[in-house]
Amino acid sequence: MLKEALIEKLDYEELSNCMRCGFCQPACPTFRETGYEAASPRGRIALMKAVADGVMQPDQDFVDQMNLCLGCRACEPVCPAGVPYGQLIEQTREAIEEVQEHPTWVKAVRKVAFTHLFPRQDRMYRLGSMLRFYQRSGIQKAVRKLGVLRILPKQMGEMEAIMPEASGRGIREFLGATVIPAVGERKRRVGMFHGCIMDVLFSETNLNTVRLLTEAGCEVVIAQGQVCCGALHAHSGEREEARNLARKNIEAFTKAGVDVIVSNAGGCGAMLQEYNHLLENDPQWHESAKWFSSRVKDISELLVELVEPDAWAGLPESKRVTYQSSCHLRNGMKVTKEPVNLLQSIPNATYVPLREGDRCCGSAGIYNLVQPEMAGNLLDEKMGHVAATQADILVTSNPGCLLQMKAGIKRAGLEGQMEAVHIVDLLAGARRKNGTSSDLQA
DSSP: OHHHHHHHHSOHHHHHHOOOOOTTTTTOHHHHHHOOGGGSHHHHHHHHHHHHTTSSOOOHHHHHHHHHOOOOOTHHHHOTTOOOHHHHHHHHHHHHHHHOOOOHHHHHHHHIIIIIITTOHHHHHHHHHHHHHHHHSSHHHHHHHHTGGGGSOHHHHHHHHTOOOOOSSOHHHHHTOSEEOOSSSOOEEEEEOOOSSHHHHOHHHHHHHHHHHHHTTEEEEOOTTOOOOSHHHHHTTOHHHHHHHHHHHHHHHHHHTOSEEEESOHHHHHHHHTHHHHTTTOTTTHHHHHHHHHTEEEHHHHHHHHSOGGGBOOOSSOEEEEEOOOHIIIIISOOOHHHHHHHHHSTTEEEOOOTTTTSOOSOTTTHHHHSHHHHHHHHHHHHHHHHHHTOSEEEESSHHHHHHHHHHHHHTTOTTTOEEEEHHHHHHHTOBSTTOOOOOOO
């Protein structure tokens, strides 16, 4: 029964800490979009508590409201009681998954994705090879010309249209090494988390990450044995599999003997930082998880710390640049100023603030695929604000956000006027002065 599963999974003390003040409501995208109390963090917590207290039975409406949540965690920074809403919604979804009966095809898709694909990087590389063949062999052009994509759901067609060039090789294979020395004096020994999707669809961004870090004085270690961070699993109710992945990553980076674990994806970084909470009831792993989580940083934090603001050579020509913040980088990792500081440090880059740049773009992992209507509404509003900046470059710091922004540019008819770029790739184009270069080649 769902009620019993919820009682077992939920942290009741945190449920009780909600003061029902309502500060979370203006920050919540789904509440702002619908105006429904049940679609707000306060409302969802009230529903969770009502079930735990035996006041109501969880029905399909309850499940639907929990699934409508983006998991953006914009409610957490504004909560005066510090309620960890992100953990509560993940606990609730774990309970729902434990008892929910999916159609056979949904079970099969979830099994393939969460058990046989994302946790196995070798299979992700094979998928990358197949996508690369699809993109380069002429099949993609034929599929688009014949209109085959029209039989797919609209949101999947939109994602296919902006898919980056895939790779069947990861960062280790590109570099032919697992340890890349620092340029000049070594300041840090950094373990790079390469991610599962990042290493297949954004291999150039991973390579640029290593370039920037080595030029900043970091010895970069590509820890062997690292796997998917588990974020998609945790957000989708597969928390036990997320715990398994966490243990593998902790073991891999512990063996690597690094000072810092760096991420270039806000969603991954936030998940990595929360391994201590994910494994808090595991006495064998909790201390190691605390060690691991305390060392996770976003690349922007390291670059601000290690690179002087006047050290950037600048863009080849003057550009207007705006920034869409990654929800989990901002609300999970609490990284807000560093990306903006970096953008403002680049010569020839005129930084233009984005109205409500801290509001979710609607990507939220796979949310734009499973909740396309809400995601589309949020994206359309976002692109109205983006267009008003008249920026040449729209920068973000998370792969899901980047794909969503690319889709938004196409959807809003802004192609040819602006491009969406990962902050790492923009910074790599504004390399450091004095000709310093790690001379890494893909």
